[in-house]
């Protein structure tokens with residue numbers, strides 16, 4: 040390992056990784072809400088997800104938000120391994136993309152979509168510590184556009200369901 044990579048890990052990755060504060064996970068599960076939405080609508084949203092968004096998520100999000108993790112070369116470093124493991128646990132508690140749409144989460148599908156939109160617009164996901172180590176996983180503006188387009192059209196479909 041080069042000295043530069045070592046410095047990056049100790050002084051940037053480690054502090055950033057510990058930077059996200061405690062989040063309350065005591066929210067009641069709202070999965071029940073999913074039952075009020077017609078299955079056909081969820082399937083339609085999922086089919087659009089599969090054709091336009093999944094490949095983007097696979098590249099930029101699955102390493103933390105899914106069961107399909109590609110561990111990086113520096114995973115074997117003692118402290119780093121802990122950080123990455125806790126990142127994955129934390130990320131999956133919020134949102135797990137493993138089973139396609141509707142995603143595994145404590146929130147309703149509509150709230151998941153809102154928070155995905157917010158996270159990609161703010162540039163908060165994937166997190167900075169990850170982007171530093173994985174150049175190329177940052178979302179391109181065309182990818183952000185595709186995600187937003189899918190979120191907006193899906194939200195319209197879901198909102199029509201609750202009318």
Ligand code: HEC
Nearest residue numbers: 059099100102103126129130133154155158164165166169
């Ligand atoms: C390096 C690991 C990592 C990657 C890669 C990653 N995330 Fe996350 N994500 C997290 C962690 C950790 C949390 C929970 C803590 C937080 O919000 O920072 C989280 C939380 C979230 C949340 C919930 C925020 C909330 O307010 O509840 C959304 C939405 C999200 N991520 C979307 C994405 C999307 C979309 C991608 C890909 C474009 C992505 N993430 C890539 C680690 C990651």
